[in-house]
Amino acid sequence: MIHPWGNTNMQRNVDIAIIGAGTSGLNALSEVRKTGKSYVLINGGELGTTCARVGCMPSKAFIQVAEDYHRTNVFDRYGIEGQQDLTINQQEAMEHVRDLRDIFVDRVMGNSTDEMGNELIEGYAQFLNPNVLQVGNELIGAKSFVIATGSRPRIPESWQRFGDRILTTDDFFELDTLPKTLAVVGMGAIGLELGQALHRYGVKVTGIDQISQIAGLSDPVVNRTSIDILGSEFPIWLGAAAHIQEQDGKLKISAGEKTTFVDKVLVSVGRIPNLDRLGLDKLGISLDSEGLPPFNPNTMQITGRPIFIAGDTTGDRPILHEAGDEGKIAGYNASHDEILPFKRKPALTITFCDPNIVTVGTPWSELAERADIAVGEMRFGPVGRALIMAKNKGIMRLYAEKTSGKLLGGAMIAPRGENLGHLLAWSLQQSLSVHDLLKMPFYHPVIEEALQAALYDLWQDLEPHTTPLRELDVLRED
């Protein structure tokens, strides 16, 4: 006898199943909705994006307080008196950070999933076969899938025995009080942002990374300057892996010849894509050593399957606006018959340390070997506005094709680097040349004048270099 509630009845069939309701999943959803096709959105664990819960937003709130507090170090030269009596109440500061975080999490959730009804399924999804997912007791059949399951912080296995003395961004913002001493392992964006801010809150911080580049900088000049600037605030040990032992109730952390004792270790050595519990083995796809399936970054399609992947899950470009774009591409292609390749935006990374570290376009590592690359450089020491702001530390380096003058990319550690990065990324998006850029308006006195100076320096390095530069176009009388 066939039970009336048997498998075939229990399976719910939709056009598209989106797994993950974070940034990329929600962006995929918005594209799917435009088509009017049927869908489900499946989410395991807490609702709310990585960005709002434990990422961009609380970290910026944490940094803002540190930056304002640190800024008071210039007061003496400005004639502002009483700075030495300022103190920071860490507990109140952390509460302020969490208050803001809660606002952002509420807002993300309010915007997206509140009115979804039974199209939102809470639970962890697993492929039973290439066409069917299991979520708890429910079976979901779909014509196409979007995998947008995000990532989680990576912790070396041997360190897990140190329990809550090992912190990641998942628990960091829940701290009521800050430790007195702390090591940050991993000098990427997150490690630098939180490490510098913690130092400014009064924590004795040591930064450690096994490689010699910080913030992912492949430009050796910008990397060197960045290490000098940030390393003058707190010690940064580079080039040797960190080891931890317990000793006298403290954590003894060492790297190469160096050793220090700390209360806690903040681990920021990257994130693991949440793919391991998805049952990807049922899809018959070969996965790489990280457990990642092969995919096309312009279609987000997993090779040869009606399955699309987006956001941090891909292990690539783990930043919000890219996760959004990937979600849109995946959502579009999951809900259309013709799979379209989309143009990706020029790379832009911002580390919100102070000064900001920014990379745009093609990284130096891909250009260093080429003979046809011109380089322009500007240090912020003499930049008028930077001097006025008492923020005249930093360097900008720009790369262009020597003959065409086409801008290719750049790297900087710079005051208002986040804003300068947008000007450069927008210019790259439009394939502008150095000549085009030198025709743009630069007000005075603004930080953008440092970019102008770097562009003049870059122009000097172009070939052929025969005709004088003309910063204004002749008006055509059409």
Place this chain on the structure above:
Amino acid sequence: MIHPWGNTNMQRNVDIAIIGAGTSGLNALSEVRKTGKSYVLINGGELGTTCARVGCMPSKAFIQVAEDYHRTNVFDRYGIEGQQDLTINQQEAMEHVRDLRDIFVDRVMGNSTDEMGNELIEGYAQFLNPNVLQVGNELIGAKSFVIATGSRPRIPESWQRFGDRILTTDDFFELDTLPKTLAVVGMGAIGLELGQALHRYGVKVTGIDQISQIAGLSDPVVNRTSIDILGSEFPIWLGAAAHIQEQDGKLKISAGEKTTFVDKVLVSVGRIPNLDRLGLDKLGISLDSEGLPPFNPNTMQITGRPIFIAGDTTGDRPILHEAGDEGKIAGYNASHDEILPFKRKPALTITFCDPNIVTVGTPWSELAERADIAVGEMRFGPVGRALIMAKNKGIMRLYAEKTSGKLLGGAMIAPRGENLGHLLAWSLQQSLSVHDLLKMPFYHPVIEEALQAALYDLWQDLEPHTTPLRELDVLRED
């Protein structure tokens, strides 16, 4: 008998005579030098640009201190304690401002006129006839001329009797101590910048303007919001002209129904072009009521004469980068046989109050009557990064052609408005549309996201509004 040192011998003849060694004169000089032609640069009064001596640079230094001091008002909510015991030593602050100013003046002079020898003539020039200038005892004949004599603050004649109690930017930065009470007459860029900063230094400030627009804002919504934001810091009286009387040793200043007593009045009601002593009557040109000759803003040529005018002297666009462009155009055309019309940059004005007030492109006053204009708006209240910075006050309004979507201009009062203004001005320079702009990378969380939101709002107002917006281009397979 003809004296061997007679007139014809005493006259020195050159190809080009540049009158004025400020920003536009020096830019003209750089273009003239490229041609290898002979020239003189004549300068009356102090060397050094208006910008470095009494303009952009010292004002920004003055503002920076005020902004940092004012910023401490957020400390309480951040858990930073002791803010209430901070004080500002006005005398030290003014010394800091002058120290920076001296650095900038030295730098301008070092860069330009130091090595000029007898091509630099110090003295005031006057036309004897359309081909010859007199400077002291010297006669200079030239084939063409560049007039770049700058401007000076305007003071109503009836107020001159109040002597040193009437301040302009010419003497403001020389003050050792600040007055206890002060009125600022003129709520343009300079009046707003210095008025707000003075208030933040602890001076009791009243701002007054006879018109109802501040910072030159013709957009009524941005103007209203700006008045609300800035007026919540210090009183701003608009719409009635100021009158001053002496009473009980104080200055009694009134406008309409309102009256207050102040120690000093800072007058910032515009600047007068320095044309009155040039002997322009010898040129046989008809001058307008301001004493200005007619000129073409694309060639900078005074109609029908081999004479070119540039910089603040023109009474138009009195901002440094425009003065630089005008100097370049004037210098180019003064030293070439064919007179070329050059394309001017999109308008960009920045008032460096806090938040910044910025206008770009076509002002609202030129668009308000047109039926084919779309408007987009974003308030900064909910902008994530602005909220984190505790700077979520402001509004941005953008204008575009309804059918083509071409961006035309905008106005804002906004945190980091100066940086957002550059993104918009660069976009206008390239004639970008709203669709183009929505394809640009916007990082997260950044102030640029407010611009993105304003663009989405603007896009909603475009016509036809039938196809869904696609933020990513399809990759063409060439």
